Amino acid sequence: MAVATSGTTTMNNVEAVRQTLYEALKADPRTLVMGEDVGARGNVFLITKGFIEEFGPERVIDTPLAEASIAGIAIGMAMEGLRPIAEIQFADFIYPAFNQIVGEAAKTRYRSNGDYTCPLVIRTPYGGGVHGALSHSVSIEALFYHVPGLKIVAPAFPADIKGLLNASIDDPDPVLFLEHKKTYRLVKGEVPNGHYTIPIGKADVKHPGDQLTVVSYGLYVHQALEAARQLEGDGLSVEVIDLRSIRPMDRTTILESVRKTRKLLIIHEDNKFGGIGAEISAMVAEDAFFDLDAPIRRLCGPDVPAMGYARTLEDEFMIPTSRMAESMREMVAF
């Protein structure tokens, strides 16, 4: 793989993850990737294809099929000075590692009062709309964002993926790096060549507007943008904020936007109850209540255990762009 240092390259989200991992392995001997089938197969989405040949099996580790130890061993490596980039093959399989991520990684610095740190990245593909059914479609962010000590990143564009994955690898604390699998090959964009980082915890206004603030992340940012552009044709002005980072969350950007537009719609795929939108709503209600001209609204996944396999069931779970546009119109008109 050639490494250019200036200009930009057009690539999709898979290529952005792949290129960033490649450059990290090339640049820093402390880094390694580990997970199920990341070696000879090159990961199930071919993200690490060819890595084992170039970097060797010691830094491209095909682990046993055991998620708790993928996380736990990566923690031990990080405590001992390496920069492991661990992979959970699908977010749906992260539950056995919950103990290690929540109980250990997130608390290593705190528990030891700074004596030990845990500079670890755990990447995992999440999200639905890909006929993945119950165990290949879940969103897991709300299960983890309650946990201080963890950082959670969920970028949706290739340039953001590169900048934030670089920042995650450089970060001295554990980062859960979420990749929406439906965007992997669907989303293309320009990516600056060479090394750069985007700070974790900074949202991005992807579409400026002044009549409504829409906060989203992941796949739905793309649909929200499409809806906002449709409304633009009718003279309606919607601001779309791509959170990019879920923890820490960029309250400044959200509050500034809400104070300007005076209305807030939150859109996410994860189910509504106790989701990311609940925290954003509470924060805005606490800090900007008197700036609001309409009740806050949340457009989220339904409160059911999972999306079904049949197209009808999956479609019912996922939110179509038309429904986003409709909600936006209602809120602008309120």
Next chain:
Amino acid sequence: MADTLARSRHDVGNDRLLMLLRNMLTQRAVDTRGFQLNRQGKIAIAMGSEGHEAVQAGTGAAFVRGKDLLYPYYRNTGLILACGFPLDDVFRSQFARATDRTGGRNIINHITAREMGIASISSIIAAQCTHAVGAAYALRLRKDTGRAVFCQFGDGATSEGEWHEAMNFAAVHRLPVVFICENNRWAISTPQSKQMVNKDIAAKAVGYGMHGVIVDGFDPVAVYSTVHEARERAAVGGGPTLVEAKCYRFLSHTTDDDDRTYRTREEVEAQRKLDPVPRFEERLVAEGVISEAELTALRVAITELVNAATDKIELEPSPEAGDLYSNVYADTYSPWL
């Protein structure tokens, strides 16, 4: 049994024997003090390792300071002392003082000493086992040879899935780890027979294709020899070993437990007769390594050290309330309040 002792005696000089004895006596004195402090209402909880002294002294003697890494568990006060952890810091942990290495955050015995290679642990059973394996992988990747990682745990811990995963990965990669099971026959109130069908935990090593060895956990010299051998093999690329040191927990699990509710006094008394501390004292006196008078003097000296440490640390300040907010992340962190 006597045979094993005689054989393993060969490469253990008097200096090391005295070191083992000193550590065992210190463990006993620290345990006793912890329970006294708890009864006096000065510390919230105490957890003794009475019955584990020989395992921990022997293991600590095999640990090479400045090279090896230790991933301990919560019952390892004696072991960390044997690895060089200061006595004062043991009491700083017990009193949860600001001067404690975790700033008074962690419950007793959950210490951290990175510069000594002693890892920070949580109370989560077996969670440290995968960390030990990851640390060993780091040594391997850096071609940092001649070093080993010690991973400690109890018999109950071997029922955890994470323990299995750690053993398996270490074996697959032939990592430099010595897994040491302090089998005291009980996990709080659950006897070994309810944890597993196997009588010998060391037998589990076979399933991973790893060396497994049983050692008398009441004999510090045998533990030292066994762990030393496993450590030497690990350090030169010979792969991991599971050492099962059979011992006993003489006290209740902690000061919050009452073992009379689940095990007979007869069982405990029978084990007490094998108490490794007086047994080792008698042996060193019989072999002329230490005289009765010197032994008495050593006991007095240790009690004085423990008294001095207790008196000093008790006066040290508690952490500031505001310390709750530090070291959440590397950068300054202001929680959403």
